[in-house]
Amino acid sequence: MNIKSFLGYLVIIFFVILFFFFLPQPEQQEQAQNESQISAARGQVKNSVKNAKDKQGHINSYAAFNDSFLVRNVNLFDGVSYIEDVDVEVIDQKIARIASDIDNPQGLNELDAQGRYLIPGLIDSHTHSWGNALSEALNFGVTTELDMFTMPSFSLTHREKRGRLDNVAQADLFSATILATAPEGHGTEYGFAIPVLTNIEQVEAFVNDRVSDGADYIKTVYTSSHSVRKHYPSISLDILRALAIESKKHQRLLVVHVDDLISAKEAIEAGANGLVHSFMDKVVGDDFVELMKSNEAFIIPTLQVEASIVGLSPGRTSLESKHLNRFLSRQQRAQLKASFNDFGIPTEAFERAKQSVKRLFDAGVPILAGSDAPNPGTAHGASLHAELEMLVSTGLSSEDALMAATSIPSRVFQLGSRGFIQSGAPASMLLLESNPLENVEATKDILAIWKNQLTL
Amino acid sequence: MISETIESKLDYKPSLLKIYQLETRSELLKLLRTPGFTLPSLIFPVMFYLFFGVLFKMSASMPTYLLATYGAFGVIGPAFFSFGVGVAVERGQGWFDLKEVSPMPISGYILARIIVSWIFALMVVILLFSLGAIFGDVKLIRSDWVELALILTFGSIPFCAIGLSLGLLLSANSAPAVVNLIYLPMAFLSGLWVPINYFPEALQSIANLLPAYHLSQLALGVLDMDQGQSVWLHVGVLAGYLVAFAWLARWAFNRKDKQ
Numbered sequence: 001m002n003i004k005s006f007l008g009y010l011v012i013i014f015f016v017i018l019f020f021f022f023l024p025q026p027e028q029q030e031q032a033q034n035e036s037q038i039s040a041a042r043g044q045v046k047n048s049v050k051n052a053k054d055k056q057g058h059i060n061s062y063a064a065f066n067d068s069f070l071v072r073n074v075n076l077f078d079g080v081s082y083i084e085d086v087d088v089e090v091i092d093q094k095i096a097r098i099a100s101d102i103d104n105p106q107g108l109n110e111l112d113a114q115g116r117y118l119i120p121g122l123i124d125s126h127t128h129s130w131g132n133a134l135s136e137a138l139n140f141g142v143t144t145e146l147d148m149f150t151m152p153s154f155s156l157t158h159r160e161k162r163g164r165l166d167n168v169a170q171a172d173l174f175s176a177t178i179l180a181t182a183p184e185g186h187g188t189e190y191g192f193a194i195p196v197l198t199n200i201e202q203v204e205a206f207v208n209d210r211v212s213d214g215a216d217y218i219k220t221v222y223t224s225s226h227s228v229r230k231h232y233p234s235i236s237l238d239i240l241r242a243l244a245i246e247s248k249k250h251q252r253l254l255v256v257h258v259d260d261l262i263s264a265k266e267a268i269e270a271g272a273n274g275l276v277h278s279f280m281d282k283v284v285g286d287d288f289v290e291l292m293k294s295n296e297a298f299i300i301p302t303l304q305v306e307a308s309i310v311g312l313s314p315g316r317t318s319l320e321s322k323h324l325n326r327f328l329s330r331q332q333r334a335q336l337k338a339s340f341n342d343f344g345i346p347t348e349a350f351e352r353a354k355q356s357v358k359r360l361f362d363a364g365v366p367i368l369a370g371s372d373a374p375n376p377g378t379a380h381g382a383s384l385h386a387e388l389e390m391l392v393s394t395g396l397s398s399e400d401a402l403m404a405a406t407s408i409p410s411r412v413f414q415l416g417s418r419g420f421i422q423s424g425a426p427a428s429m430l431l432l433e434s435n436p437l438e439n440v441e442a443t444k445d446i447l448a449i450w451k452n453q454l455t456l
Numbered sequence: 457m458i459s460e461t462i463e464s465k466l467d468y469k470p471s472l473l474k475i476y477q478l479e480t481r482s483e484l485l486k487l488l489r490t491p492g493f494t495l496p497s498l499i500f501p502v503m504f505y506l507f508f509g510v511l512f513k514m515s516a517s518m519p520t521y522l523l524a525t526y527g528a529f530g531v532i533g534p535a536f537f538s539f540g541v542g543v544a545v546e547r548g549q550g551w552f553d554l555k556e557v558s559p560m561p562i563s564g565y566i567l568a569r570i571i572v573s574w575i576f577a578l579m580v581v582i583l584l585f586s587l588g589a590i591f592g593d594v595k596l597i598r599s600d601w602v603e604l605a606l607i608l609t610f611g612s613i614p615f616c617a618i619g620l621s622l623g624l625l626l627s628a629n630s631a632p633a634v635v636n637l638i639y640l641p642m643a644f645l646s647g648l649w650v651p652i653n654y655f656p657e658a659l660q661s662i663a664n665l666l667p668a669y670h671l672s673q674l675a676l677g678v679l680d681m682d683q684g685q686s687v688w689l690h691v692g693v694l695a696g697y698l699v700a701f702a703w704l705a706r707w708a709f710n711r712k713d714k715q
Contacts, residue, residue, distance in 0.1 A: 005481075019582060020602055026595040330684040337680070338517075 548628025
């Protein structure tokens with residue numbers, strides 16, 4: 001080989017190497033470190049076998065306490081109130097008696113829970129569930145998910161299962177099925193062909209169809225024509241009003257995704273029962289708080305996803321928690337590390353959402369804990385714990401946060417005994433090592449999970 | 457003086473390295489001058505990627521995801537076509553026998569083809585990366601870009617072995633059709649065109665048997681977008697295919713002489 005061709009090869013190699021230096025890198029954000037940031041790809045998640053085995057090893061000592069047993073001397077939070085040092089009896093997968101010093105004539109296995117805490121299985125009030133979502137959620141103690149947009153094929157399959165006592169390997173699912181949106185509106189960008197609303201005449205049929213699809217409530221997306229930022233095309237205010245009327249006819253709540261205060265105000269005035277996101281453009285004023293109160297409306301702030309949008313990486317808490325970390329699948333880790341495209345919203349805006357939550361809470365507006373999993377920065381189950389911590393950081397007490405994930409969503413969405421530990425309810429509960437009312441982070445240190453019976 | 461020159465030339469022993477270099481260079485030039493090879497190899501993956509990854513993308517992360525899967529698709533092409541079709545055609549033309557009786561060892565023939573196939577794989581990777589970066593807004597940290605490129609290019613080598621077996625067993629006439637019949641369905645069923653997530657469970661399990669699936673999973677693993685299976689499973693399957701088909705190629709090569 002002569003010098004000329006040798007040099008020629010060198011030049012080519014040089015340019016190839018140079019090429020790799022020109023390839024774009026993501027903007028450096030605090031948590032980037034040495035990991036790539038990519039929005040999580042959507043799709044089926046295969047739960048790694050490792051998780052199930054971990055769980056198996058973790059709760060082997062509780063195997064004797066399956067469908068009929070007696071929990072002794074536990075500190076109980078039943079969804080509403082706190083009772084120290086009490087016994088809980090479970091017979092055939094249902095809570096039987098809750099009292100001090102219960103007698104045990106049948107000789108049920110007795111679980112000595114002295115110094116430990118029992119709380120109801122948690123409810124995540126805003127998720128998007130498909131694939132393995134429900135079993136992933138259960139891994140982290142979430143026994144009910146309120147889905148806000150999924151395909152009817154998924155929701156129908158799981159709707160059928162949720163009332164059954166043998167549905168022990170996954171959370172119960174309630175769903176809005178397909179959300180109501182405008183052509184090219186939010187919800188249409190995920191590649192699924194969904195029906196959209198262009199005029200008011202379609203609303204009746206749309207709501208009928210959702211109810212036949214098994215919708216437990218109706219969800220819609222609305223942006224006011226007066227909004228400063230319009231992310232996506234939106235249904236009109238008239239259509240929103242019609243949705244409220246039609247939903248009420250079917251005795252379904254209407255919940256609304258809004259991105260700003262003016263849209264929230266118009267939505268509640270139009271008859272929506274609740275908001276499924278908080279907003280970051282303005283802190284709520286007294287008039288809005290009054291409006292929510294007089295309409296008996298509620299809010300699911302989904303602070304997780306708001307924080308993720310401004311780049312605060314809320315997924316980190318779950319990744320760094322040793323209690324949660326070992327149950328996260330690879331896909332969930334990717335979801336927690338992922339981030340949104342930059343919308344140009346400053347991080348300070350997130351503080352407004354937090355202040356709004358506190359003001360609404362102080363006025364008595366029901367606050368529900370929802371994660372909006374599995375959006376970038378979140379993962380099913382794990383992120384609900386992070387949401388509880390974030391609610392506490394706005395000024396709520398740990399007890400308030402716990403209620404936001406148990407009794408409050410249960411009452412608002414009429415989920416029956418889910419979110420409560422009471423006589424006659426299926427035994428869906430979590431045994432915790434330390435007191436979640438003192439420190440809400442204790443919800444992560446789970447010793448055992450029961451979903452109708454001892455779970456996987 | 458003239459006799460000295462002739463004698464010094466006769467003393468000149470061809471080094472193995474020089475043989476490899478020459479064979480590689482000529483193989484490269486030959487392929488570069490064969491539009492029937494270069495155009496499909498380079499343009500098909502690029503076209504597919506532009507269509508499905510950029511124009512019709514279904515989510516913000518599709519361009520990144522498809523970079524890995526169409527990258528896998530793109531690097532298998534040169535391996536299959538230069539080996540699978542190229543060798544079969546050369547056998548038909550008589551070139552193969554000529555090279556066999558030449559002083560060049562058979563290792564030179566194979567090695568040169570592998571290197572050239574690797575170079576084409578790199579070209580495909582560079583093209584796809586450029587498109588992804590420019591049109592797909594793909595952003596990865598530098599080490600991920602490099603890691604992805606290395607996995608894709610070197611990951612094409614087991615497919616060289618498969619191609620070689622095919623090339624030695626197929627006739628020159630049937631080779632292009634058969635190779636395509638294997639390449640395209642395998643690529644599709646391995647989830648290289650439509651993400652494997654969208655397949656029903658039964659089809660997803662079939663993918664586990666296919667080497668292209670494992671290559672794409674290794675590539676997706678760099679991006680944290682894989683199915684969560686063990687890296688060693690994928691490496692193992694690819695290594696298994698490499699060994700099995702290398703052995704098959706050797707058998708086919710020896711059998712040919714006995715005919």
